[in-house]
Amino acid sequence: MLVNEKLIMKKQYQFLLYFLLSIVFNVSGQNIAVQKQIEDYILEVQQQYEVPGISLCVIKGDEVFYKKNFGFANIEHSVPIKKTSIFRVYSLTKPIIAVTVFQLIEQGKLSLEDAISKYIKGLPDSWKDIQVKHLLTHSSGLPDMRVFGSGAELTEQSAKEKAFKESMRFSKGERYDYNQTNFWLLHRIIEKITGEKLADFIAKNQFEGERTNVFFSSDSKQIVKNRVTSYFPFATGTMIIDLPTIEGDYMFAANGLNITLDELVKWDKRLKENKLLKPETKMKMWETFSYTASDKVFGYSWNKITRNRHDSYGFTGSLITAYRIFPKDKLSIFLLSNGLGKIYDIDTVVDKIANIIDKDIYNVQEQTFYKLYQILEDKGLADFKKSYKTLNELPNYNELNLEEMVNSLGYTFLRNQELQKAIQLFTFNTQQYPNSANVYDSLGEAYLIQNELKLAEKNYQKAIALGGTNGNAKEMLVRIQAKKKK
Structure with missing residues (x-):
């Protein structure tokens, strides 16, 4: 074999080796970054919700992708979570x-x-x-x-x-x-x-x-x-x-x-x-x-x-x-x-x-909620209704609980003291789901906060007629009657 042929083969081998190493390093680097993201998230959850100890494992394919223990098995004696923790x-x-x-x-x-x-x-x-x-x-x-x-x-x-x-x-x-x-x-x-x-x-x-x-x-x-x-x-x-x-x-x-x-x-x-x-x-x-x-x-x-x-x-x-x-x-x-x-x-x-x-695994309900919320904030109810009607064209439409989503949006505005937006959303929900006791219960609550007692009473009665909401509608009617007497 000629010297220059040997040099060519050596360079080809080195190139292949570097190429394979770069792939391995890149995949490993990606995994390390994802693992760090998981760890940071769990530490955030642990702190926010005061979770004493956590044992977490993720299996991807046939391999352990991530496994770690956090915090204490017993707080009083500072006993850490470990492999043998039951x-x-x-x-x-x-x-x-x-x-x-x-x-x-x-x-x-x-x-x-x-x-x-x-x-x-x-x-x-x-x-x-x-x-x-x-x-x-x-x-x-x-x-x-x-x-x-x-x-x-x-x-x-x-x-x-x-x-x-x-x-x-x-x-x-x-x-x-x-x-x-x-x-x-x-x-x-x-x-x-x-x-x-x-x-x-x-x-x-x-x-x-x-x-x-x-x-x-x-x-x-x-x-x-x-x-x-x-x-x-x-x-x-x-x-x-x-x-x-x-x-x-x-x-x-x-x-x-x-x-x-x-x-x-x-x-x-x-x-x-x-x-x-x-x-x-x-x-x-x-x-x-x-x-x-x-x-x-x-x-x-x-x-x-x-x-x-x-x-x-x-x-x-x-x-x-x-x-x-x-x-x-x-x-x-x-x-x-x-x-x-x-x-x-x-x-x-x-x-x-x-x-x-896996970024493709996500909560469709949650993402759609925030998109609709932003439309309501930026463009108003008319554009919200247009967007709402197009949702059934989504390939993952069957994952959406639109009744629950609109109700949650209504309560978001209710908590933000935007009462009229909340009432508009709850009213829209009663039009979309006229057989749901819960949507009338929610609308009744908004009217009660607005001190529109007759409208609140009417919606709570409708909720009861549709099967009630675990006693809440009845309890609210009692409060309305007491308020009326005052």
């Missing part, structure tokens, strides 16, 4: 229970159409034809055990006796109504079918027998090695150690899972690799349930959240834990925390993390 995930337990139910369905031991009376005896007559699917989708219409009290004195027997005396809240399948009684029943159905304790069956069939870093306990006061202390502001308005909730073993299916971040990540991997459920069974579990009198988008104990045509499935627990999987994007986000000082929407935090990783 979180009580509260209602994030429910998707695990859904997987258990669908495992039994795969085995031919259970059906979504089964009446619960097939497995549980001694139920009130009005409960007997409730089906398994109604429990999973919170559409049973059953009275909710969580309203009966808390603590060790609320035994399973006393909770059951109280529930059995209550009337049904609505007809089965009608609408979504979050309810812990549903999961007490699922707990007992699972144990009846398997002949095993719920905790034992789930450990064996979902967590490869792990019992140290995955276990069930609905009592946050119980002393457990490595478990984080939970803190909430609900009892006093400031953050204190978690008060007793419904603690008994009978509530394990509703709120009892305790787990480390690593074990939850392993569980997610098994779910993705179809080791927990067959692909078709998993898709059935995520399928949107058809309520007879509601447009609620919800699967079988899984929230379905779509962000700019990116479908995701997951759940949250007690405002402090969240898990979300974007199957087509091969993205999973885990956010486990041990409390908060101020209430915030943890799903919004998950949305933001997803958006930092």
Whole structure:
């Protein structure tokens, strides 16, 4: 080989090496920048909402894209969150229970159409034809055990006796109504079918027998090695150690899972690799349930959240834990925390993390809200109405809840003391959604603030005629009558 040929080949090799290194460096640099953005955002959330400790993990493809612990597992003793920290995930337990139910369905031991009376005896007559699917989708219409009290004195027997005396809240399948009684029943159905304790069956069939870093306990006061202390502001308005909730073993299916971040990540991997459920069974579990009198988008104990045509499935627990999987994007986000000082929407935090990783994943509702707000501010109601009418041409139109959006815009102007704009928006919403009690309730509120008592009264009465707004419209009418007398 000639010398000049060797030099040419050397230069070609060097060029290729530099080219490959530049790609690697650039990708690595991009990842570092994104990871820094995630970290800055979580630190901001932690400070703003007084979150004691957070354990966060993002899986992209088959790799851990980002994983870090923040803050304290126990504030009083300055114990940091670490790899071995165990979180009580509260209602994030429910998707695990859904997987258990669908495992039994795969085995031919259970059906979504089964009446619960097939497995549980001694139920009130009005409960007997409730089906398994109604429990999973919170559409049973059953009275909710969580309203009966808390603590060790609320035994399973006393909770059951109280529930059995209550009337049904609505007809089965009608609408979504979050309810812990549903999961007490699922707990007992699972144990009846398997002949095993719920905790034992789930450990064996979902967590490869792990019992140290995955276990069930609905009592946050119980002393457990490595478990984080939970803190909430609900009892006093400031953050204190978690008060007793419904603690008994009978509530394990509703709120009892305790787990480390690593074990939850392993569980997610098994779910993705179809080791927990067959692909078709998993898709059935995520399928949107058809309520007879509601447009609620919800699967079988899984929230379905779509962000700019990116479908995701997951759940949250007690405002402090969240898990979300974007199957087509091969993205999973885990956010486990041990409390908060101020209430915030943890799903919004998950949305933001997803958006930092992939700019195409964004909340269409939120972005449209701000665009319409700006149009109202800059151009007025006429241009707002024109823009509103074009929204149904958007490819992601089905992600928009326009009734809720216009209502939120109305309240934004109400808080800004721009009363006339608020009334215009609420009035527009009643024209678009004449069968919604909520829009008339909102318009009534604006008129009440304006001291237009007759118009306020008229709209609250309309809200009541359309089914009411959980007693608010009736309460407001009482206040109007008192105001009239003065």
